Amino acid sequence: MQAVHSAQAPAAIGPYSQGIVSGDLLFTSGQVALDPASGALVPGGVKEQTARVMENLRAVLAAAGCKPEHVLKTTVFLLDMNDFAAMNEIYGAFFAPHKPARSTVQVARLPKDARVEIECVARIPA
Amino acid sequence: MLRASLARASASLGLMLLGACAAPRPAVADVGLRAVRSDRAPAAIGPYSPGIVSGGFLFLSGQIALDPATGALVSGDAAAQTRRALENLRAVLAAAGCRPEHVVKTTVFLLDMDDFAAMNEVYGAFFAPHKPARSTVQVARLPKDARVEIECVARIPR
Numbered sequence: 091m092q093a094v095h096s097a098q099a100p101a102a103i104g105p106y107s108q109g110i111v112s113g114d115l116l117f118t119s120g121q122v123a124l125d126p127a128s129g130a131l132v133p134g135g136v137k138e139q140t141a142r143v144m145e146n147l148r149a150v151l152a153a154a155g156c157k158p159e160h161v162l163k164t165t166v167f168l169l170d171m172n173d174f175a176a177m178n179e180i181y182g183a184f185f186a187p188h189k190p191a192r193s194t195v196q197v198a199r200l201p202k203d204a205r206v207e208i209e210c211v212a213r214i215p216a
Numbered sequence: 217m218l219r220a221s222l223a224r225a226s227a228s229l230g231l232m233l234l235g236a237c238a239a240p241r242p243a244v245a246d247v248g249l250r251a252v253r254s255d256r257a258p259a260a261i262g263p264y265s266p267g268i269v270s271g272g273f274l275f276l277s278g279q280i281a282l283d284p285a286t287g288a289l290v291s292g293d294a295a296a297q298t299r300r301a302l303e304n305l306r307a308v309l310a311a312a313g314c315r316p317e318h319v320v321k322t323t324v325f326l327l328d329m330d331d332f333a334a335m336n337e338v339y340g341a342f343f344a345p346h347k348p349a350r351s352t353v354q355v356a357r358l359p360k361d362a363r364v365e366i367e368c369v370a371r372i373p374r
Binding site for chain 2: 164193194211
């Protein structure tokens with residue numbers, strides 16, 4: 091088991107690794123829309139936040155040699171289910187034409203009062 | 217079943233990501249990853265696959281109690297919704313050659329933790345005597361304002 095780290099993704103804000111590699115699987119921590127440079131939540135609405143989250147995930151994936159097309163499963167935690175369509179638009183474009191398995195739920199609150207948090211499991215290419 | 221067997225054949229050839237379209241995508245051939253779907257499970261309501269197979273495991277998207285025929289949420293209480301969500305999972309499992317006994321882990325998202333016992337009754341009967349590892353939480357809201365959503369990971373039998 092090995093922790094992965096990317097300087098292009100925000101530093102952890104708690105006792106967790108950005109990602110853990112075990113065997114040929116990568117388990118990423120949930121990402122919220124923190125700017126890797128400032129550590130602050132990016133301005134804007136759910137689309138801007140989703141775009142930043144996806145780029146943060148891309149950086150962690152890359153640190154383990156993965157690309158978005160290697161993602162098997164994601165979990166999307168929304169602050170407001172009314173953001174479902176807007177999130178889907180950015181999320182879908184990020185992965186297209188790939189479509190990982192996914193579950194989406196609305197939660198009561200997210201770290202840093204973010205509007206969206208996304209975690210994933212990826213397969214590391216041989 | 218034909219789709220599933222075709223997909224399995226494709227997997228063994230390392231031609232991956234066989235979805236509704238049968239065109240292989242060599243870009244992901246190196247990770248052996250393919251999408252599975254079933255006509256007996258509801259169509260996706262977003263940019264996700266009902267299931268992804270990779271490395272002997274099947275990762276299933278969360279299922280809510282959508283009727284595969286109409287795409288609408290089934291009427292009824294938490295027990296009825298749990299039953300439909302599980303039947304949807306069964307269809308996706310079957311598309312990858314799995315049965316409920318091959319499920320390793322589930323996550324249950326409830327709209328109301330007071331539905332815990334009602335969900336358990338249906339859920340337990342569905343898997344019995346098998347008892348997958350499981351986490352259950354109450355969430356604030358679910359897609360389509362469902363009362364329960366269930367996702368799982370399964371091991372594909374050899």
